[in-house]
Amino acid sequence: MTDPHVTDPRRATPRADAVLADPRLQEAARRLGTAAVKRVVATTLDRCRAGEIAPGDVVPQAVADLPRHATALRRVVNATGVVVHTNLGRAPLSAAAVEALGVVAGTTDVELDLATGRRARRGRSAMAALAAAVPDAGAVHVVNNGAAALALVTCALASGREIVVARGELVEIGDGFRIPELLESLGARLREVGTTNRVRLADYAAAVGERTAFVLKVHPSNFVVSGFTSSVAISELASLPVPVVADIGSGLLTPHPRLPDEPSAASALRAGADLVTASGDKLLGGPQCGLMLGRADLVEALRRHPFARALRVDKLTLAALEATLTGPPAPVVTALSTSPAVLLERAEAVAARLSPTVDAAAVPSRAAVGGGGAPEVALPSAAVSLPAHLAGPLRLDPDQPVMGRVERGRLLLDLIAVPAEDDALLVDAVLRVASHRDLPDPA
Ligand SMILES: *Cc1c(COP(=O)(O)O)cnc(C)c1O
Numbered sequence: 001m002t003d004p005h006v007t008d009p010r011r012a013t014p015r016a017d018a019v020l021a022d023p024r025l026q027e028a029a030r031r032l033g034t035a036a037v038k039r040v041v042a043t044t045l046d047r048c049r050a051g052e053i054a055p056g057d058v059v060p061q062a063v064a065d066l067p068r069h070a071t072a073l074r075r076v077v078n079a080t081g082v083v084v085h086t087n088l089g090r091a092p093l094s095a096a097a098v099e100a101l102g103v104v105a106g107t108t109d110v111e112l113d114l115a116t117g118r119r120a121r122r123g124r125s126a127m128a129a130l131a132a133a134v135p136d137a138g139a140v141h142v143v144n145n146g147a148a149a150l151a152l153v154t155c156a157l158a159s160g161r162e163i164v165v166a167r168g169e170l171v172e173i174g175d176g177f178r179i180p181e182l183l184e185s186l187g188a189r190l191r192e193v194g195t196t197n198r199v200r201l202a203d204y205a206a207a208v209g210e211r212t213a214f215v216l217k218v219h220p221s222n223f224v225v226s227g228f229t230s231s232v233a234i235s236e237l238a239s240l241p242v243p244v245v246a247d248i249g250s251g252l253l254t255p256h257p258r259l260p261d262e263p264s265a266a267s268a269l270r271a272g273a274d275l276v277t278a279s280g281d282k283l284l285g286g287p288q289c290g291l292m293l294g295r296a297d298l299v300e301a302l303r304r305h306p307f308a309r310a311l312r313v314d315k316l317t318l319a320a321l322e323a324t325l326t327g328p329p330a331p332v333v334t335a336l337s338t339s340p341a342v343l344l345e346r347a348e349a350v351a352a353r354l355s356p357t358v359d360a361a362a363v364p365s366r367a368a369v370g371g372g373g374a375p376e377v378a379l380p381s382a383a384v385s386l387p388a389h390l391a392g393p394l395r396l397d398p399d400q401p402v403m404g405r406v407e408r409g410r411l412l413l414d415l416i417a418v419p420a421e422d423d424a425l426l427v428d429a430v431l432r433v434a435s436h437r438d439l440p441d442p443a
């Protein structure tokens with residue numbers, strides 16, 4: 001703080017153009033845009049005029065206050081123990097997918113055949129990778145997300161017609177969005193069968209008629225119904241004289257040994273589904289997109305439908321999806337296969353580096369798959385247990401925000417969804433926030 005009696009801060013405040021001419025701010029303007037840098041400089045000059053900063057500190061302060069990137073979104077370490085966390089952007093991309101984004105970010109042959117110089121099928125290598133990953137699919141198509149996949153199926157096959165669906169499968173996906181309302185908003189009529197807890201094949205058979213476009217089977221990916229329940233398997237629905245569309249949600253392409261109740265595209269198709277829809281950014285571990293796999297004639301009808309153009313994915317999605325399918329295992333896949341013993345060893349190593357300074361201990365933990373599926377499955381995991389009052393400061397750490405979860409009065413940093421190479425980031429972040437003396441300590 002400058003003493004206002006020594007200098008008049010208003011007269012000593014440097015001129016904006018002089019500050020902006022500083023090479024560090026010039027470089028920042030090239031990287032972040034002139035407007036962003038000007039905003040920071042204007043705020044800093046206001047503080048100088050108010051006497052909060054010395055004139056000589058204006059440039060260094062503005063440099064320190066610059067945004068790091070041209071997006072205000074931050075990289076956040078997911079130590080929540082929820083592997084697919086919707087509020088944290090669902091699946092983190094693999095290094096191979098991130099690299100692919102860089103390759104195609106400029107101009108790319110996404111829709112051009114370099115051999116002939118002519119137009120080619122858009123995203124053909126990503127489609128080929130998806131088709132190769134699920135040989136049971138006659139054809140495949142990709143749209144913006146799982147909801148868009150369902151929307152396209154509804155528009156193309158069920159506009160003005162009926163979709164037969166079990167009452168117990170009328171799912172709200174999240175944030176107030178409901179699958180039945182989505183389908184009805186596109187001109188389909190829902191023919192609900194069964195009760196909340198039970199439905200039989202005979203219920204479906206009685207409802208199927210002239211106006212039926214398809215039977216829809218929706219996987220309950222975010223809830224469980226237990227007790228006196230029954231549902232009808234895809235293999236039974238396949239005996240009905242109409243197509244069966246299965247919304248499997250999670251995007252597992254093949255069965256996962258740790259998630260035996262989670263349907264996969266391959267198993268649904270093998271059981272007799274005519275079309276499968278799924279998200280790309282849940283258990284598949286790829287970019288946000290909606291996968292559609294199944295009978296070639298149906299997929300072709302979807303692909304050719306006018307509405308398909310409104311749901312088209314961009315080159316970034318196609319490249320990241322292809323790399324997810326063909327590259328090394330995605331982080332979500334790795335997280336699901338890491339043994340709790342390995343996680344506990346990592347938690348012990350992190351706690352050991354912290355405990356001279358902070359009250360830290362390695363503890364076993366129960367993690368969850370998350371919005372992506374397997375609602376009742378507890379994944380054995382391990383966490384670093386810390387004082388709960390560190391939760392807020394860790395989220396707000398300017399260098400590396402970390403999101404944990406508070407459980408029984410302790411902050412747990414669960415390691416299941418933290419790549420091993422990020423353990424050092426966690427250690428640094430905790431030591432940084434713990435060294436701030438002004439932390440409110442409720443103890
Ligand atoms: C997640 C999910 C959806 C929606 O998919 P988005 O990719 O979020 O649009 C639809 N159905 C089921 C069963 C889901 O689990």
